[in-house]
Amino acid sequence: MRHIADSTVRRLSLYLRFLEEFELRGLATVSSEELAQRGGTTSAQVRKDLSFFGSFGKRGLGYDVHELAGRLRQIMGLEREWKIVIIGAGKIGSALVAYRGFRERGYSVAAVYDSSPDKIGFEVDGFTVRDIAQFAADARTEQPDIAVLTIPADNAQEVVDMLVASGIRAVLSFAPAQLQVPPHVALKNMNMAMELESLSFALTNQD
Amino acid sequence: MRHIADSTVRRLSLYLRFLEEFELRGLATVSSEELAQRGGTTSAQVRKDLSFFGSFGKRGLGYDVHELAGRLRQIMGLEREWKIVIIGAGKIGSALVAYRGFRERGYSVAAVYDSSPDKIGFEVDGFTVRDIAQFAADARTEQPDIAVLTIPADNAQEVVDMLVASGIRAVLSFAPAQLQVPPHVALKNMNMAMELESLSFALTNQD
DNA sequence: GGTAACTTGTGAACGAATTCACAAGCCCTG
């Protein structure tokens, strides 16, 4: 497949959310213009984004809400369940384990890991925290799909190296660090420090 | 000031982090090439990013680590303390209140709000959770700078409208919703669902 | 069935962001 821009993928994710919203409201069809307005973009952008994957609409009419939602789920890989492991049973990690939004969207938490003896063996929202040292062995049988990293920045790189060596091909990192991964591994960062600094930049450099 | 791309601001934030790392390691100067390698970008990109704000380097030598860090802090508005309020005392909100990274980088949590009687009046990491209804009144005297939104998507828009009406000009939202704010308000999203879906997209559409 | 009102899908035009490439400046060595 032709390379798809990250910005496009993120918008598709948004469109899907809006479609689900429209579905709930009982709308049967929706135009690119309506989707665009809901998402703060333009109708041309919506159509272009979709056009990378096929043509799903009817001229003169728009898109069938239910059908387009299905197509998007298919495109985004949401027709199967993805196994998540949470690495780091600190405050953020524990909050995520309990986060219901995961399961709602087809992501199921399979296990929680930590390296600290204060955490290993204790329960977090129904999960017994495992020793990170046993990850490689567990991964062979359990084959988790996505690792969510909620550990401090200082040893995040070595942990991610270990995860990758154990076969993980997708990482969502909350660690405020710039991690290196080989090209076959997908990495996304949730870097709060960066977002906050973007905000203080905006406040400081306001016109 | 000329408009600065969001991607540039985010990279500046990264560079600052790397500079602080280099400073700790005792390096006195650094070249754009070294910064680039650390951040997975190119030296031309680093120089171009910096050039929007002035010329901070010495030809043939590179940048003074300490000086450039200071300049970046100034540019990013990190020379003052920013008052944060956390809106939503659920799992994520509570985890953030306790997050030490805030204070380390000059952001101080001033208060925590919620709308649920189960939360209001109770303590979260030393903060007594306040009633969201009293936000407007509090804001007049306390003048918080940044609101961090950790509430469910369904009523996020009305809450953000209220925050904006109360004078908030910067919002970091964890709510999985596309919020509308007037142009003078800066808004950043931390949308985990979107990042996860980008990952499952990558896993699904792998070459 | 003809026409008016809509809406999609998509090349082409445009604009924004990144990369190239090089003149200019700095340091070190002999």
Place this chain on the structure above:
DNA sequence: CAGGGCTTGTGAATTCGTTCACAAGTTACC
């Protein structure tokens, strides 16, 4: 102080993403 080795700062070239604009297809109505 001349020459070689680096590195910056920045216009120009390029690449990438967005927007425009319109032919083609659909529905509704008379």
